[in-house]
Structures are given as C-alpha cells and as structure tokens.
Amino acid sequence: MSIHKAIFLDRDGTIIPDIPYLSDEKLISIPHSSILGLKLLQHLEFKLIIVTNQSGIARGYFKESDLHRIHNHLLFLLKNDGIEITDVFYCPHHPDDGCMCRKPSGYLIQKAAFKHDIHLSQSYMIGDKETDVEAGRNAGVKSVLLSNSEESTSHNIHEYSATNLFEAAQQIQELSKILSNS
Ligand SMILES: [Mg+2]
Numbered sequence: 001m002s003i004h005k006a007i008f009l010d011r012d013g014t015i016i017p018d019i020p021y022l023s024d025e026k027l028i029s030i031p032h033s034s035i036l037g038l039k040l041l042q043h044l045e046f047k048l049i050i051v052t053n054q055s056g057i058a059r060g061y062f063k064e065s066d067l068h069r070i071h072n073h074l075l076f077l078l079k080n081d082g083i084e085i086t087d088v089f090y091c092p093h094h095p096d097d098g099c100m101c102r103k104p105s106g107y108l109i110q111k112a113a114f115k116h117d118i119h120l121s122q123s124y125m126i127g128d129k130e131t132d133v134e135a136g137r138n139a140g141v142k143s144v145l146l147s148n149s150e151e152s153t154s155h156n157i158h159e160y161s162a163t164n165l166f167e168a169a170q171q172i173q174e175l176s177k178i179l180s181n182s
C-alpha cells in the first residue's frame, strides 16, 4: 500500500472567487494564480482534494444535483489546464444542524485521508477562512490561510498565510524542502 500526501483545498475564495451560494456553473472562473498554484502542488506530488462547506443545500438555495453539476464543470475546467482533482468532499448541512462534517470539523479531511491513503503529517489545508485553518488543525495537517489583509500575519507558528493559491503553493514548496532536509 502506497502512502500519499495531499493538499486539502477549500473551494470558494480559495480555488475560485467566492460567489455566495454559487448555483450556476457558468459563473465559474478560475484565476490564473489558482491554476499556477495547483500545477505547482501537483508537480510536488501532492494529491489535490477539495473540502467545502455547502450549506446552500440545507438552506434550499440549490440541490445536491446542482452541486454535482458545478463540481463536474469545475473539475472539467481544471482538467483542461492539466490539473487532476482526486476527490471532492462537501458538507451539505446547515450550521445549526450540529453535523459532524462541517468545517471547522476535521471530519471530511480525515475521511478523505482514510479513503485515499493520505499521510496527514505531510499534508496541508489551504483556505480563506479561520474555519479552514481550524479544520486543518483538527485533522492534524498544517494550514495556509489565504488572505488579502495584513492581519493575517498574526497566527501561531503552525500556520502560514499567503495572498493567493500560487503564493501558498510556493510556501509549501519551501516548507517541503526544509522538511526533507531535516
Ligand atoms: Mg472559502
């Protein structure tokens, strides 16, 4: 059995711009920085796995079938750019549901790791919210917070910050070098 390392990626505000309750796949656009970042991470031999909260389903804004259509289109666009997404995990619940999977829970990351033989200690979570960082921490992976604000530098030592996915990928590249030399 081979053991892999992975990057767990938030979707909205991380891979694609955050359009609240996105339900139309035609609105999906992938910034160049995301393409470059994902390509670099893939080159570093990380599996790419999306972990996303989609409470729009519980709220009745869109159906699970709409979400699948959106994800199929997103994966299709990424594939056209040579990027392979290993899997997509989502929480369809409302924040008040008290479910076990909604980030900041680490449940979906751990579930993904179990399914795909992922070594968590060599893996990272990248997201644009504190809840993403917390989810990473809860699952036992290091996290990179995407933020355009200067406040994002006030994190503890296990967390890293970047302004876009390409910067985050470059940081992970540097960290991987340090880890493999130690
Ligand atoms: Mg987000």
Ligand SMILES: [Zn+2]
Binding pocket: 091, 092, 093, 099, 100, 101, 102
């Ligand atoms: Zn859930």
